[in-house]
Amino acid sequence: MSSKTFTQKEIEVLRTSPYVQNVSQSMVFFSASFKEQFWKMLCDGKAPRDIVIALGIDPDILGDNRIAGLKAIVKREVKAGKGFRDYITYTGGSSNYMSPEARIKYLEQQVEYKDQEIAFLKKIVSLGKGDKDS
Incomplete structure (x- = not known):
């Protein structure tokens, strides 16, 4: 430097x-x-x-x-x-x-994790809607 x-x-x-x-x-x-x-x-x-x-x-x-x-x-x-x-x-x-291959793998893992989080949040929201209808 x-x-x-x-x-x-x-x-x-x-x-x-x-x-x-x-x-x-x-x-x-x-x-x-x-x-x-x-x-x-x-x-x-x-x-x-x-x-x-x-x-x-x-x-x-x-x-x-x-x-x-x-x-x-x-x-x-x-x-x-x-x-x-x-x-x-x-x-x-x-x-x-990080090599390009390692970076791609890392980003794919991040996307998969985000997909899991979204699915979990959707389940929580759908469970919450069922309580309101009762």
Whole structure:
């Protein structure tokens, strides 16, 4: 993480980018599509600073440390072979990375649980209606 904090104006500028999913004074989260394009251009031999410019981000706002960190993060995600992470996978209910398959399974379980809750509530409501008719 860079020690440079963003000003409110820099935060507003970063938020205008379709590639920035979230930004605070100290951190910026890029979309998976940004990282994918960054990686492709990096493989084509472009410099990280030039890639950031090509993708519409002001490199002076990010600073050299963040750009170097972004390169390292993208390389690490490629090496892991699980796809590029975005803000949702960083904050999606777990502090650990969830593979897309694990995330789908987790969400399916959540939906099933909600269905059970709804069925239970319907039974309670129907029981309550029977008491009023008596």
